[in-house]
Amino acid sequence: MKILVCIRQGLDGEINPFDACAYEEALRIKDAEVIIISMGPQSAKDFLLKLTRLGAKKAILLCDKAFAGADTLATAYALSLAVKKINPDLIFCGRQTLVGDTAQTGPMLSVLADTSLITNVMSIDEIGDSITCTTRDLGVQTESLPALITVERINNLRLPSIISKMGEVEVWSAEDIGADIQKCGLQGSPTRVVKTFENESGKRKCKVISADELNGVIADSLKKSKDKIKQTVSNLEKLDKVFIVGEGPREFAQTVSDDITVLPITNAQDLAQKISEQKPNAVLWGSDCLSKKLSAQVSAMLGLGLCADCTLLETDGDELYMYRPALSGSVIAKIISHTKPAMATVRTTQNSADIMVAAGYGAKDSLDLVRSFSEKHSAELVTTRKAVDNDILPYNMQVGLTGKTVSPLVYIAVGVSGAVHHIAGMQKSGTIIAINPDPNAPIFDYADYGIIKPIEEVLK
Numbered sequence: 001m002k003i004l005v006c007i008r009q010g011l012d013g014e015i016n017p018f019d020a021c022a023y024e025e026a027l028r029i030k031d032a033e034v035i036i037i038s039m040g041p042q043s044a045k046d047f048l049l050k051l052t053r054l055g056a057k058k059a060i061l062l063c064d065k066a067f068a069g070a071d072t073l074a075t076a077y078a079l080s081l082a083v084k085k086i087n088p089d090l091i092f093c094g095r096q097t098l099v100g101d102t103a104q105t106g107p108m109l110s111v112l113a114d115t116s117l118i119t120n121v122m123s124i125d126e127i128g129d130s131i132t133c134t135t136r137d138l139g140v141q142t143e144s145l146p147a148l149i150t151v152e153r154i155n156n157l158r159l160p161s162i163i164s165k166m167g168e169v170e171v172w173s174a175e176d177i178g179a180d181i182q183k184c185g186l187q188g189s190p191t192r193v194v195k196t197f198e199n200e201s202g203k204r205k206c207k208v209i210s211a212d213e214l215n216g217v218i219a220d221s222l223k224k225s226k227d228k229i230k231q232t233v234s235n236l237e238k239l240d241k242v243f244i245v246g247e248g249p250r251e252f253a254q255t256v257s258d259d260i261t262v263l264p265i266t267n268a269q270d271l272a273q274k275i276s277e278q279k280p281n282a283v284l285w286g287s288d289c290l291s292k293k294l295s296a297q298v299s300a301m302l303g304l305g306l307c308a309d310c311t312l313l314e315t316d317g318d319e320l321y322m323y324r325p326a327l328s329g330s331v332i333a334k335i336i337s338h339t340k341p342a343m344a345t346v347r348t349t350q351n352s353a354d355i356m357v358a359a360g361y362g363a364k365d366s367l368d369l370v371r372s373f374s375e376k377h378s379a380e381l382v383t384t385r386k387a388v389d390n391d392i393l394p395y396n397m398q399v400g401l402t403g404k405t406v407s408p409l410v411y412i413a414v415g416v417s418g419a420v421h422h423i424a425g426m427q428k429s430g431t432i433i434a435i436n437p438d439p440n441a442p443i444f445d446y447a448d449y450g451i452i453k454p455i456e457e458v459l460k
Contacts, residue, residue: 002032002033002087002089003029003032003033004035004036004037004083004088004090004092005026006079006092006109007019007022007037007051008038008097008099010097010098010099015051016097017098018094018097018153019097020157021094021152021157022149023092024156024158025092025124027054027056035056035060035088036051037059037060037061038060039062039070039078039079040063044063045171048169049169050160050166052168053160053164053167055164058167058169058170059168059169060086060170061169061171062078064173064175064179066185067185069189070184071190071191072102072296073104073108073188073303073304074183075105076104076105076111077179077184079105079109081178082172083113088146090131090145090148091110091149092149093150094151095119095402096150099326100326101401101402102309103292103308104292104308106148106150107150108297108300109300110297111268111301113148115148116147117147117293118131118135118141118148119135119289119292119293120137120138120150121133121136121151122395130142130147131145136396137288138290152395153395154395189305190305190339191307192335192336192337193334193335194335194336196326197331199331199420202423202427204446204448206448208451211457217431218377221433222354224430235314237315237318238256238315239281239317239320240259241261242257242259242260242281243262243263243274243280243341244284244285245262245283245285245291246285246286248285248286248287248291250262252284252313256320261280263275265290265291265294267294268294268298269301272297272301272302275298280341281320281340281341282341282344283344284343285346286345286348287345287347288350291345292345298343304341305339307322307324307343307344308324308344308345309325309345309346309347310323310345310346311323311347313344320336321335322334322335323335325420347428349406349407349428351406352380353379353408354410355378355379355380355410356382356406356426357379357380357382357414358399358411358413359393360387360413360416361386361387361392362436362438364390364392364415367393370415373459379410382397382404383397384398384399384400385400385421386417388403399425400419400421400424400426402421404425406425407428407430408429409429410431410432411426411429411432412435413426413432413434413435413436414435414436415455417438417441418442418444418445423442427446431448432446432448433447433448433449433451434447434449434451435458436451436452
């Protein structure tokens with residue numbers, strides 16, 4: 001069995017963490033021939049060479065100035081030509097990178113390479129003539145080979161052994177894979193960044209309160225109306241016709257159009273046909289796992305640009321301008337699409353409780369107290385990426401850019417430092433209360449109320 005693993009080098013020079021999980025899963029499959037592939041500059045050759053020490057037979061670097069500036073669709077196009085040349089049984093991708101955070105390239109690649117697809121894989125259960133996986137939100141799925149899977153953060157990549165040897169790295173140009181230059185790199189990318197700026201959204205004026213005031217603040221906050229996602233831009237001009245897939249994106253759609261049509265969430269082929277036939281100005285999708293999967297597939301089928309995880313939309317009546325966080329939420333990018341209709345997934349939320357209590361890494365020694373407090377208030381317990389990475393709480397509880405997005409009436413952050421990738425997932429909550437003994441913790445910049453005391457003194 002031949003397995004191709006798609007890998008991206010992060011800004012820190014290391015392997016993207018989701019891709020690391022995909023690579024480890026491939027290496028665990030008995031008797032598999034594992035090949036790794038990446039697209040980047042010549043300097044990435046040494047990066048790939050080191051990774052071959054872990055067990056890959058060889059690495060392939062797609063390197064050509066024609067590939068520079070590629071968005072997800074142009075990247076998937078180049079990768080698909082390499083896939084056809086390699087002809088693997090399975091393709092493993094990480095769910096997303098931490099640079100773009102889109103989760104689009106894998107599903108797009110599956111369409112362009114003509115493979116079946118399973119996304120958000122939490123475990124690989126069986127491989128034969130087909131592959132069966134347990135996914136994060138879509139249950140157990142089985143697909144025939146050749147198949148592409150996108151992998152969640154479910155393991156730790158092994159270290160090289162003392163006796164391990166490096167494999168070989170082949171460098172392939174655009175000509176080597178028979179690429180159409182017009183479909184590569186910047187000129188082949190339908191989405192373009194118009195502007196980037198520092199992300200300061202979500203900041204609030206924090207009022208310091210005592211531990212004795214906590215229960216009263218929670219009760220008062222629950223009486224308020226739910227603070228749903230709000231748009232701050234008033235669009236005087238509107239788009240003529242906007243489609244939304246499912247009801248989730250409706251509030252976003254209402255800010256840019258008065259003519260909104262709902263498409264039921266079916267399959268990519270049906271959705272692509274309806275969009276192609278009816279030609280709306282824009283198509284908006286939710287940010288749940290299924291919507292992200294379908295939107296990326298439709299994008300590849302129709303050759304349309306797709307902007308991911310938008311937190312704000314605006315229009316001049318003709319263009320749709322899409323704003324989204326990037327670089328783990330540290331910057332906001334303003335994006336347009338040169339293809340029509342413009343398509344975007346928008347930051348919809350996933351709530352199951354009015355109150356959520358987030359146990360951060362700083363709460364690791366007080367977890368029993370946090371659990372008891374959460375149960376007392378009938379709250380849902382969630383967590384941060386650092387707590388998950390340190391095996392304190394499971395991944396399915398993670399809130400943030402690489403977890404889920406929530407907006408409960410009350411969000412109580414206990415021992416949460418306030419990293420930007422966590423803030424991105426909870427900043428639309430109604431009332432945010434932070435409990436942290438460090439008065440300089442960034443979380444207080446995003447909280448309505450703060451208690452600056454040790455956790456055990458507050459939740460005792």
